[in-house]
Amino acid sequence: MPSRRSSSSTHRSLLSLLLLSAGAALAQTPPNFSPSSSERLLATFDQNTTDPFFFVLGGVFERNSTQSAPQIYLPANRTTLGPPTNSTLPATYLILMVDPDAPSPQNTSRSEILHWMQPGARLSRSTETQTANDTAISMLSAADTGTAAVVPYQGPAPPSEAPHRYIVMVFRQPEGSDNFTLPADYEARQGGQNRTLFNATDFVQKANLGDPVAATYFLVGSMTQGNGTDTYNGTGAAAGIGNSSLGNGNATNSTGGGGGGSSGGEGGTTPSGTAPTDSGSGAERREKLGLGALIGALAGALWLIG
Numbered sequence: 671m672p673s674r675r676s677s678s679s680t681h682r683s684l685l686s687l688l689l690l691s692a693g694a695a696l697a698q699t700p701p702n703f704s705p706s707s708s709e710r711l712l713a714t715f716d717q718n719t720t721d722p723f724f725f726v727l728g729g730v731f732e733r734n735s736t737q738s739a740p741q742i743y744l745p746a747n748r749t750t751l752g753p754p755t756n757s758t759l760p761a762t763y764l765i766l767m768v769d770p771d772a773p774s775p776q777n778t779s780r781s782e783i784l785h786w787m788q789p790g791a792r793l794s795r796s797t798e799t800q801t802a803n804d805t806a807i808s809m810l811s812a813a814d815t816g817t818a819a820v821v822p823y824q825g826p827a828p829p830s831e832a833p834h835r836y837i838v839m840v841f842r843q844p845e846g847s848d849n850f851t852l853p854a855d856y857e858a859r860q861g862g863q864n865r866t867l868f869n870a871t872d873f874v875q876k877a878n879l880g881d882p883v884a885a886t887y888f889l890v891g892s893m894t895q896g897n898g899t900d901t902y903n904g905t906g907a908a909a910g911i912g913n914s915s916l917g918n919g920n921a922t923n924s925t926g927g928g929g930g931g932s933s934g935g936e937g938g939t940t941p942s943g944t945a946p947t948d949s950g951s952g953a954e955r956r957e958k959l960g961l962g963a964l965i966g967a968l969a970g971a972l973w974l975i976g
């Protein structure tokens with residue numbers, strides 16, 4: 671019992687920090703990524719618990735623990751988060767998750783990968799829980815509307831050791847359109863038949879969704895370890911993440927995370943101070959893709975890109 675209470679209070683103080691940082695109006699999507707939101711989306715892979723652990727912004731995970739869709743929460747009382755409503759209906763949201771780093775942060779030729787598109791989500795009263803501040807939070811779920819995913823969740827499958835960013839965004843569906851209609855240009859995305867070369871900015875414009883009302887992101891590489899408690903301090907990630915060699919990356923390192931398997935990896939074959947090139951790391955990349963393909967085959971996937 672005492673250990674349960676201490677674990678719980680740890681989670682709660684972390685959540686307070688998350689809420690505080692959300693209040694500071696910092697972008698909750700990664701540097702250089704658009705669209706963005708200053709509202710933190712609380713998300714967890716710690717499924718079906720009454721006291722979930724919400725991963726930190728940019729938290730590093732091992733791939734295994736991210737293969738079921740994260741459960742995401744918004745403040746329970748803010749049913750009108752986003753544009754004001756003149757309706758008595760509860761607000762309806764669309765959840766979108768993309769990977770802009772496929773097949774690797776150095777080579778984004780297949781990006782973005784569309785990992786998840788779930789319209790018809792609402793704040794669910796039955797999943798309300800409390801934070802340290804007695805703020806009620808509530809899980810976003812499409813159960814109430816019985817809306818199927820347009821593109822079902824597919825967990826991360828990054829072929830590169832360098833971690834990919836997985837960005838989860840929540841949009842308010844336009845007033846009166848509880849039944850989300852895919853823009854014509856995106857019909858071929860239905861069911862996840864084609865997840866590559868997605869463009870979140872373009873999709874959001876064509877679907878008339880406006881800015882995300884909340885967002886978050888996490889990191890997974892082919893060898894990363896972690897449970898979302900730590901940010902990334904390794905190399906090879908996209909600009910602004912960890913000790914990035916790309917662009918002007920200069921995020922705070924924080925502690926731990928993600929370094930697993932990196933000894934003799936990216937650091938050894940990446941020319942320091944310059945962006946890695948295909949010629950410089952081609953053999954390594956093929957080897958990683960080979961390993962990735964094996965993992966993908968085990969997972970029953972036909973391809974492995976993001």
Ligand SMILES: *[C@@H]1O[C@H](CO)[C@@H](O)[C@H](O)[C@H]1NC(C)=O
Binds near residue numbers: 687689803
């Ligand atoms: C707690 O609630 C107060 C009053 O509503 C608010 O000003 C404050 O920002 C909240 N703190 C956190 C951590 O959410």
Ligand SMILES: *[C@@H]1O[C@H](CO)[C@@H](O)[C@H](O)[C@H]1NC(C)=O
Binds near residue numbers: 717718738
């Ligand atoms: C969480 O609950 C849902 C619905 O009951 C279930 O389908 C899912 O497998 C559960 N997830 C875990 C990790 O237990």
Ligand SMILES: *[C@@H]1O[C@H](CO)[C@@H](O)[C@H](O)[C@H]1NC(C)=O
Binds near residue numbers: 734
């Ligand atoms: C990861 O998944 C593999 C394959 O399903 C499993 O054998 C392994 O035990 C899992 N590892 C963890 C830490 O859950």
Ligand SMILES: *[C@@H]1O[C@H](CO)[C@@H](O)[C@H](O)[C@H]1NC(C)=O
Binds near residue numbers: 746747806
């Ligand atoms: C938030 O929701 C809870 C539960 O529905 C309710 O008891 C509480 O009064 C609400 N708080 C505010 C500030 O609306």
Ligand SMILES: *[C@@H]1O[C@H](CO)[C@@H](O)[C@H](O)[C@H]1NC(C)=O
Binds near residue numbers: 756757845
């Ligand atoms: C809600 O507001 C929109 C835009 O102002 C308007 O087009 C719509 O008719 C209104 N709906 C209702 C039910 O009043």
Ligand SMILES: *[C@@H]1O[C@H](CO)[C@@H](O)[C@H](O)[C@H]1NC(C)=O
Binds near residue numbers: 846847848849
């Ligand atoms: C949404 O779809 C459901 C089921 O197909 C239907 O009953 C409902 O009338 C539709 N709502 C709108 C606003 O089109």
Ligand SMILES: *[C@@H]1O[C@H](CO)[C@@H](O)[C@H](O)[C@H]1NC(C)=O
Binds near residue numbers: 865866867
């Ligand atoms: C997937 O969609 C993109 C963007 O429309 C397109 O360029 C690409 O050819 C499509 N891929 C497949 C396999 O259809």
Ligand SMILES: *[C@@H]1O[C@H](CO)[C@@H](O)[C@H](O)[C@H]1NC(C)=O
Binds near residue numbers: 869871872875
């Ligand atoms: C994505 O779409 C936006 C809006 O249409 C466009 O400005 C941008 O160039 C596109 N990005 C890519 C990589 O095609």
Ligand SMILES: *[C@@H]1O[C@H](CO)[C@@H](O)[C@H](O)[C@H]1NC(C)=O
Binds near residue numbers: 723897899
């Ligand atoms: C995450 O992993 C660390 C290190 O293995 C462990 O100390 C911590 O309790 C874990 N946290 C959660 C929320 O599982």
Ligand SMILES: *[C@@H]1O[C@H](CO)[C@@H](O)[C@H](O)[C@H]1NC(C)=O
Binds near residue numbers: 918919920
């Ligand atoms: C990183 O941040 C430090 C301290 O703010 C600054 O001195 C340094 O020039 C920055 N490096 C890059 C590459 O932006």
Ligand SMILES: *[C@@H]1O[C@H](CO)[C@@H](O)[C@H](O)[C@H]1NC(C)=O
Binds near residue numbers: 913922923924
């Ligand atoms: C971030 O990592 C760099 C390189 O290892 C180190 O010099 C710097 O002190 C770290 N910054 C923080 C805030 O830990």
Ligand SMILES: *[C@@H]1O[C@H](CO)[C@@H](O)[C@H](O)[C@H]1NC(C)=O
Binds near residue numbers: 903904923929
């Ligand atoms: C990065 O994280 C690892 C694992 O937690 C730690 O051993 C190492 O000291 C960290 N490096 C920096 C520069 O913070």
